[in-house]
Amino acid sequence: MKTIDVCLSPDLMHLYPVGDRVVVVVDILRATSCMVTALAHGVKSIRPFANLEECRAIKAQGYYTAGERNGEKVEGFDFGNSPFEYMNKKLKDEKIAFTTTNGTQAIAKSQGAKEIIIGSFINLSAVTEYLKNGSNNVLVVCAAWKGKVNLEDTLFAGALVENLKNNIEPDCDAPLAAQHLYNLAKKDMVGFLKGSSHVKRLNRLNIHKDIEFCLTPDQYPVVPKLINNELILTQ
């Protein structure tokens, strides 16, 4: 049986060889939720950047610039980090360059993986099916918050472990911990996360609507995949 493991922080990536794995990068609040929303609404491709200035510089090559630092839109960028900004007809068939505090760093640290795909609650079932049908072992990489484990990414990892339990076997204790937490939280994820540090941080930014959106499963049946440094939809 294939296996699934969970890397709870990008700062633990050195423990997980990825050369033969499909990596699912997850940053529920809000990078990977934005990426899924944008591609589902017709954006042509998203180029993730760990480095802010590299992201800014590529605008000259016909990209819209997008992203945040510490939860707030980057000065001079075209778009921020709310999924609602990406339901925008203006962006249809356009290319976006994207950088965030945690999510795009996690993608950078996943380089070398057999495949890199993007996971979020809003495309949970599509990712589940993709992994079920694939032939590779799975590593879920939680973007966390500046290296520190967070609840919302852990819950998503747990959702994958739970939904795949008849097909893919947990490899270690981190997937088991995530699965337990998801089963505890799944009936009311918004309520469960009320005490979480990142949700408190984001509540100060007044984005309750974003949080509810990002925690509502299965809004888009798409699986963004990194091909030649660009995230695109392949199916």
Next chain:
Amino acid sequence: MKTIDVCLSPDLMHLYPVGDRVVVVVDILRATSCMVTALAHGVKSIRPFANLEECRAIKAQGYYTAGERNGEKVEGFDFGNSPFEYMNKKLKDEKIAFTTTNGTQAIAKSQGAKEIIIGSFINLSAVTEYLKNGSNNVLVVCAAWKGKVNLEDTLFAGALVENLKNNIEPDCDAPLAAQHLYNLAKKDMVGFLKGSSHVKRLNRLNIHKDIEFCLTPDQYPVVPKLINNELILTQ
């Protein structure tokens, strides 16, 4: 209010400044459970070593050598890593040099902390009271398994967060996750941990009795503390 945070793996220690914190090092299976047992049974002091050969070399200075690598006793050492070995009259008032795969590494990575104490289920209430009465913020450092997060150390961290909830505030999401897991597991920790990777690993070594012992709370009202590189009982 004081705060409590949880470092789920020694490989995340760079994220946690410890200079003003009391660090609780935990390696439930079995290093910190052995240390508590040994000191409660009259051992004079335990000197922890990250490095196996340094541990071996100090025997010449009148120490008993003790510990394991990958769960098994080190060849040529006097004692292994079962708590039952330390209920031994021969060890009364003696000094032990101790090295293990994970626990003594976690102690080494906690150097620089304001205080370092040793936690395990078998001295849970004593550690809880110590932290409640202290004036410093708390960091629980889980020894994990070669850097990978494990369930049993996480559960102990969660037990501290839960037992201190009226006195010390969780600092981030890791303590909240640990607390949820502990509350889920506490009625039957042995059962809860049956699926865990480290328990499976130890079951192959045939040490069910050790596991049950290490998961039985409050057997010893002692708090080992690191003073001048030696763990001793101060109260």
